[in-house]
Amino acid sequence: MPAPHVQIRIPRQDSLASWAGLVTGALVLSVLASASFWTVYSHREEARRGRQAEVRAVARLLGASVESFLASDDVSSVRRLVGEVAREHGLRVCRVSLADGSIIADRNAKTPVKALPGTWPGGADVGDGPHERVDGSAVSIDVPLTAPGKGLLRLRVEADAAVPAFATPMVQAGLGVIGVGAMAGLALACRAIRRRTRAIGAIRGALLDARAGEASAAALAVSAELGPDAEAWNELLAELERLRGERLRERAAEQRAPREADAGAACDAMWLGVVVVDDALRARYANGAAAVFLGARREAMVGADVSGLIESPAVVDALRSALAGKVRHRVAHEVARTTPGGASVMRMSVRPLRREESGGAMLVIEDVTQQRAADQARNAFVAQATHELRTPLTNFRLYLEQLVDAGDGDTAARARCINVLTQESRWLERVVADMLSVAEIEAGALKLRVDDVRLETVFEELEADYGPQAQDKEITLAFALPPKLPVLQGDRDKIVLTLHNLIGNALKYTPKGGTVLVAVDAGAASAGTLVVDVKDSGIGIREEEQGLIFERFYRAKDPRLSSITGSGLGLALAREVARLHGGDITVSSELDKGSTFRLSLPARAKAA
Amino acid sequence: MEIQEHRHGAVTVVRPRGPLVEADAGTLRDCLREVTARCLGRFVLDASEIPFADSAGLEMLAEAGEELASSGQALRVAAPSETLREVFDLTDIAGGFEIFADVQTAVRSFL
Numbered sequence: 001m002p003a004p005h006v007q008i009r010i011p012r013q014d015s016l017a018s019w020a021g022l023v024t025g026a027l028v029l030s031v032l033a034s035a036s037f038w039t040v041y042s043h044r045e046e047a048r049r050g051r052q053a054e055v056r057a058v059a060r061l062l063g064a065s066v067e068s069f070l071a072s073d074d075v076s077s078v079r080r081l082v083g084e085v086a087r088e089h090g091l092r093v094c095r096v097s098l099a100d101g102s103i104i105a106d107r108n109a110k111t112p113v114k115a116l117p118g119t120w121p122g123g124a125d126v127g128d129g130p131h132e133r134v135d136g137s138a139v140s141i142d143v144p145l146t147a148p149g150k151g152l153l154r155l156r157v158e159a160d161a162a163v164p165a166f167a168t169p170m171v172q173a174g175l176g177v178i179g180v181g182a183m184a185g186l187a188l189a190c191r192a193i194r195r196r197t198r199a200i201g202a203i204r205g206a207l208l209d210a211r212a213g214e215a216s217a218a219a220l221a222v223s224a225e226l227g228p229d230a231e232a233w234n235e236l237l238a239e240l241e242r243l244r245g246e247r248l249r250e251r252a253a254e255q256r257a258p259r260e261a262d263a264g265a266a267c268d269a270m271w272l273g274v275v276v277v278d279d280a281l282r283a284r285y286a287n288g289a290a291a292v293f294l295g296a297r298r299e300a301m302v303g304a305d306v307s308g309l310i311e312s313p314a315v316v317d318a319l320r321s322a323l324a325g326k327v328r329h330r331v332a333h334e335v336a337r338t339t340p341g342g343a344s345v346m347r348m349s350v351r352p353l354r355r356e357e358s359g360g361a362m363l364v365i366e367d368v369t370q371q372r373a374a375d376q377a378r379n380a381f382v383a384q385a386t387h388e389l390r391t392p393l394t395n396f397r398l399y400l401e402q403l404v405d406a407g408d409g410d411t412a413a414r415a416r417c418i419n420v421l422t423q424e425s426r427w428l429e430r431v432v433a434d435m436l437s438v439a440e441i442e443a444g445a446l447k448l449r450v451d452d453v454r455l456e457t458v459f460e461e462l463e464a465d466y467g468p469q470a471q472d473k474e475i476t477l478a479f480a481l482p483p484k485l486p487v488l489q490g491d492r493d494k495i496v497l498t499l500h501n502l503i504g505n506a507l508k509y510t511p512k513g514g515t516v517l518v519a520v521d522a523g524a525a526s527a528g529t530l531v532v533d534v535k536d537s538g539i540g541i542r543e544e545e546q547g548l549i550f551e552r553f554y555r556a557k558d559p560r561l562s563s564i565t566g567s568g569l570g571l572a573l574a575r576e577v578a579r580l581h582g583g584d585i586t587v588s589s590e591l592d593k594g595s596t597f598r599l600s601l602p603a604r605a606k607a608a
Numbered sequence: 609m610e611i612q613e614h615r616h617g618a619v620t621v622v623r624p625r626g627p628l629v630e631a632d633a634g635t636l637r638d639c640l641r642e643v644t645a646r647c648l649g650r651f652v653l654d655a656s657e658i659p660f661a662d663s664a665g666l667e668m669l670a671e672a673g674e675e676l677a678s679s680g681q682a683l684r685v686a687a688p689s690e691t692l693r694e695v696f697d698l699t700d701i702a703g704g705f706e707i708f709a710d711v712q713t714a715v716r717s718f719l
Contacts, residue, residue, distance in 0.1 A: 271680040288679030292648055341620065341646035367648060370718035373617035551615065579711070582656070584612075 025186050025193070032182055036175060048161040052132075052139050058089050059130065059157040063143040066096050066105075066155060070147035075116050079105040093140070093158035099151065120151025137161055199226035203233045217241040273365030276353070279323050281307050281316070284360065293346055293365045295339065306363070311337065315348045315363070322352040322361040334368065345372045377552055380568070388431045392424040399424070433497075434569040437576075438552060448491035448580055455485035455530065458496055459518070466503050475507055476515040482522035488530055489604040494577040501570035502534040502585075502597045509561075510538035510594070528603035530583075533596055540591040549587070550575045574599075611639050616715040620647045621686075623654035628665030637668045640683075641675075649681040652714040656687040666699055673704035682706045686714035 062085050069077045078096060086094035086107030094107040100121040102114045131142040140158040147153060202222040210220055217237045222230040264285075267274050273290030275283050283301045291298035294309045301309070307316045312335040321327040332349040347368045353360040399417045406413040440447075463479055470477035488495070499518075506516040514537040521531035541549060545556050552572040555561055575585045582602045589595035609632035610625045620643055624636055643651045661669070673683040686708045688696065696702035708714035 268678070269680055271682075273680075289681065292644075292679045292681070339646060339648060341643070341648065341650075342618070344618070344648055344650075367650065367718075369618035369648075369650060370715070374719055377617060547615065551617070 022190060025190055029182060029186060032178070036178065040175075048137075051159065051161040052134070054089065055091070055139055055157055055159045055161070056130070056132065056141060058085060058091070059141040059143050059155060062094070062157070063145050063155045066153070067145050067147055070116070070150055070153070073116055075104055079113065083107050083109070089159065091157055091159045092138070093156055095156045096145075096153060097156065098153050104153070120147075120153075134161065195227055196229065199229040199233075202226055202230065206233070273363075275301070275306060275363040275365070277306055277319055277323070277361045277363060279359050281305055281319060281323070290363075290365055293367060310348065310363075311335070312348065315350060318350040319361050319363065322350050323359055325352070325359070328352055344369045385431070385435055389428070392428040392431070395424045396421060396428075434573060437573050438569055448494065450489055450491060453488040453490050453492045453495055455488065455520075458492070458499065459485070461496070462499055462503055462518070465500070466507060469507055470516065473507065473510070474512050475510050477507070478515070478517050480517060480519035482520055482525045484525070485520065486525050486528045486530060486603055488601060490581050490601065491577070495581070495601065498574040498577045498585075498599060499532065501574040502532075502599060505570060506534050506536035506538065506595075506597070510536045514538060514594075530599070530601040530603075532599045534599070535594065535596040537594040540593050541587065541589040541595055542591055546587050546589055550585070609635055611636065613643070616711070618650055619715045619718050620651040621654050621711055621715070622651055623657055625657040626659075628658050628661035628669070630662060630664035633664045633668040637672060640672050644676065649676060649679065650718055652684045652686050652708075652711055654686050654711050655692060656689070658692055659689060660691055661695060666695065666701060670701045670704055673701070677704070684708060684714045684717060686711040
């Protein structure tokens, strides 16, 4: 099956899945960013509170230390301690001042400081407890102090509580890595998701089209450039198309099978031979009748070259012309074939087959042998009838003219003419009767009128009819009859006709001085069956013609017969009559020695 | 069983004489096959001299009819006796033959 023509299906815009991927990625990033921000903020607040606590603790401890040092008037230690603590803890302001505001110690060395007075001044109240104030990112703590035995003073500490979010290297590094990683991951994920979602989007579109009724694989295919998902989809479509094609072919074959089976059975039942031939003159199909007519086994014919079977160049040429498309109508030839059973005539008709995908031709074979035999018989009959009728009619005319010319005076001539006319009329009558009988046989209308047939009378009449003729030819005609002849049940006229034909032929084909014997089998006669042998010493019949002489209009090919008239119907009629009675006529003969014709008739005719 | 043959034009008429029983069925079958091959199926079985047939004979005739039918031909049976015709009908094998009243009509069917 050819691969489906793939049309590129590329989404015109990013699909929803693509957008969903992007949105998801953005959300994830947002979450990450929010989490990072909160973490940083929380860390920062935590750090600020920690810083405040640190500053508070420093202020308390420093205050305690200052009180202790000032109790012993050690202001230098106080100044030193203030500087160290301020530096160590990053205090922006770290100042110790008296109640009157005089600064006695400050972290900033440039700040003028006063020496401790002998008597500490009184002043504003320094307050009860530490006062803490957070202003933005700065925290300031005022701690009232009391130097034992001296007086009141105040410690003021100020420091920045804010911790830069990104001041911590670890945070910076972590955030940097996370950020870069997240961006890279996002980019890769977007890219991958975009590619996948494009393919999935295209496939989704194809699925929706398929549900809407699109069935063409070409229309549903997606571009293979969209990745392995698209390739897998296209492969699935191709497989589906292949399966669909297979199913269609199976259905077509299922529908075709019964029709082909019917067609095959119909051809097998035909009495005409049918052969289907391909372009190489090989038989693709042959029915049983064709195998019989071509003298081949049916199984061996399929695939065989028919030109060797047909044995007719004209038919083979007709097949080639039909296969080549030169001839599109039926061409028929009659082909003579010689089979062991004799000559056969086959009408072979060739016609090209009208098919789109392949050529081929059909050969139809019809056995027309019997038709041709009937045609020949009819033609021979017409020719023979014409001849047989013309001769006596010619004699009729001649002898009538002589009779008229003879007048009343020439009695002998008149008598001779009348005799000839009588004979010719009888001959004419017999010929016509034979022809009518032939017609009746052809029409299947030859019927027997069954009655008692007294054979003694029959043979007496025959002897009287043929005695003079035998004398004229100096032929010895003898009748060997048993004392008692059976009484047959049959058609007397036709039995007499049969015996007339046999005896008449014997006399006709026996030369002068010969013998003709009509013998009735006494044994058969006593059993109620008539068996008559008509034996002559005539010209005889060739062995190969002994079976043919009973066919209508057949006359032996002996040149000696050319001078002997005959319709060729006598023996055919005689045998037909014998068989209608349930009997038969057989012959045994030797050329130049003579012939014996045996008539067998049952006592009772089989046919009515 | 005596089997005679004669020709009517291009048609061979086969006339067996005697009862068609098991002992003779094979002989007649072989004869019919030989005639079929020789004459391309152009033959008539003249049944006028067959007084009766037993089951083996009927089976042989039915098989001969089937063999001819496979090549689009038919066993043409001419002039069967009334007894034989009844047997054909009773055994329902008459449909496998073409039965004619006489030989002439059977021969004419080849035209």
